[in-house]
Amino acid sequence: MNDDALLSRLAPVTDEQAAAMVSRQALGELAEEIIGSSPDRPSAVPTDRPDRPGRPARSSRRKLTWAAASTLAAAAAVAVAVSVIATDGQPTRSGKTASGGSTAAGTATGPAQRPTSASASTTLTAWTVTENRDGTLKVTIREMDNASGLQATLRADGARVVVTASLAWPAGCVEWRAGDYRMGDQVVQSENRTGLPSADGTEFLIKPSAIPAGALLWVGIGQTGKPGGVVGPPGPTGFGYLTASKACAGS
Amino acid sequence: MTDDPRRRFEQVYAVHHAAIVGYALRRAGNADDAADVIAETFLTAWRRIDDIPAGEAARPWLYGVARRVLANQRRGEQRRTALGERLRSELAADPYDREPPPGLDRVAVAFTRLGHTDREILTLAAWEGLDAGQIAVVLGCSRNAARIRLHRARRRLATALDDTRTAFAPELIRGNS
Numbered sequence: 001m002n003d004d005a006l007l008s009r010l011a012p013v014t015d016e017q018a019a020a021m022v023s024r025q026a027l028g029e030l031a032e033e034i035i036g037s038s039p040d041r042p043s044a045v046p047t048d049r050p051d052r053p054g055r056p057a058r059s060s061r062r063k064l065t066w067a068a069a070s071t072l073a074a075a076a077a078v079a080v081a082v083s084v085i086a087t088d089g090q091p092t093r094s095g096k097t098a099s100g101g102s103t104a105a106g107t108a109t110g111p112a113q114r115p116t117s118a119s120a121s122t123t124l125t126a127w128t129v130t131e132n133r134d135g136t137l138k139v140t141i142r143e144m145d146n147a148s149g150l151q152a153t154l155r156a157d158g159a160r161v162v163v164t165a166s167l168a169w170p171a172g173c174v175e176w177r178a179g180d181y182r183m184g185d186q187v188v189q190s191e192n193r194t195g196l197p198s199a200d201g202t203e204f205l206i207k208p209s210a211i212p213a214g215a216l217l218w219v220g221i222g223q224t225g226k227p228g229g230v231v232g233p234p235g236p237t238g239f240g241y242l243t244a245s246k247a248c249a250g251s
Numbered sequence: 252m253t254d255d256p257r258r259r260f261e262q263v264y265a266v267h268h269a270a271i272v273g274y275a276l277r278r279a280g281n282a283d284d285a286a287d288v289i290a291e292t293f294l295t296a297w298r299r300i301d302d303i304p305a306g307e308a309a310r311p312w313l314y315g316v317a318r319r320v321l322a323n324q325r326r327g328e329q330r331r332t333a334l335g336e337r338l339r340s341e342l343a344a345d346p347y348d349r350e351p352p353p354g355l356d357r358v359a360v361a362f363t364r365l366g367h368t369d370r371e372i373l374t375l376a377a378w379e380g381l382d383a384g385q386i387a388v389v390l391g392c393s394r395n396a397a398r399i400r401l402h403r404a405r406r407r408l409a410t411a412l413d414d415t416r417t418a419f420a421p422e423l424i425r426g427n428s
Contacts, residue, residue, distance in 0.1 A: 015273035
């Protein structure tokens with residue numbers, strides 16, 4: 001089997017499966033909405049032509065009503081799921097465990113706590129960060145909640161990271177070396193690298209000292225099929241490098 | 252090709268909607284994002300109906316649009332569209348947390364070791380089944396450039412696959428815990 005055939009089996013869904021996920025009615029409604037949205041098709045459409053290289057992409061202007069939702073996005077080509085290792089978040093001998101918020105659906109959690117005893121981490125928390133003696137950080141995510149808290153915790157532990165609760169590149173960030181790099185497993189190691197989300201959770205190791213100079217490690221964690229705003233189990237997890245900048249680090 | 256824009260759009264939509272829904276779902280992190288990509292792609296197609304190439308060439312053209320919609324989302328320039336509410340809810344009702352095929356761990360590892368650009372071009376070939384000429388349309392580059400980039404990406408994937416044979420040691424994770 002050639003590499004393309006192997007990669008094709010990593011695809012989360014086929015076209016046929018995807019088409020089966022939506023009804024003819026939904027597709028028909030969308031088509032009607034689109035046609036009805038701009039019956040006088042403007043001759044100069046303010047979007048980029050995909051067949052012309054080198055022009056900057058812009059968001060299209062339109063007459064539609066936009067919801068004031070967050071701009072989640074996908075970089076799913078880079079997404080690889082890591083599935084759960086059932087742990088209770090017990091701290092290692094260094095005894096340093098940071099806990100995320102509760103698992104209450106749809107509620108943002110408070111700042112990360114740092115319990116110092118093993119018993120403090122026996123409660124099921126949204127996520128935990130454990131510093132190992134070799135300097136690596138073990139991140140266990142059971143629900144993708146309080147991404148900014150997770151980012152702050154990891155940064156406090158020396159990992160130059162940007163964490164997003166989706167597979168979107170953070171606003172203001174550009175990919176390190178224009179994508180010309182290999183992730184390798186020096187920086188991130190995951191237990192299960194099957195490429196698909198798990199309903200149970202995600203666990204991976206980060207080695208802060210191995211993050212390349214001039215780069216930030218991006219950790220994007222999607223959710224599995226949850227409507228916007230509802231806290232759920234983590235979905236595909238994407239890793240990449242971003243060019244370190246103030247704008248990016250502050251995102 | 253029909254001169255009636257509406258009929259032309261309906262034709263393109265009927266033939267290519269499955270491909271675009273698939274493209275979006277394979278790359279989007281959640282149902283909302285996927286629905287936005289689908290809606291935005293076909294909205295652009297409607298607005299530029301005269302630019303869409305005839306026949307099968309329409310598919311890579313639409314992928315190219317979808318790719319730019321995704322890129323805009325990544326840059327945070329895109330806001331949630333109000334289009335396709337039913338589509339959004341139907342996609343959300345079917346979380347695709349399917350179990351992965353067995354025995355592909357090493358391939359997935361090797362894939363993650365590649366850069367974003369390599370991963371994108373490889374998935375266009377492997378997931379969408381595009382050749383170098385079609386990938387060139389999606390990426391907005393010359394056919395020759397696409398061919399070279401695809402070749403290099405495949406070579407790096409092969410190297411990464413070789414690396415995983417010796418360097419992939421999942422037990423390291425347990426040892427660190």
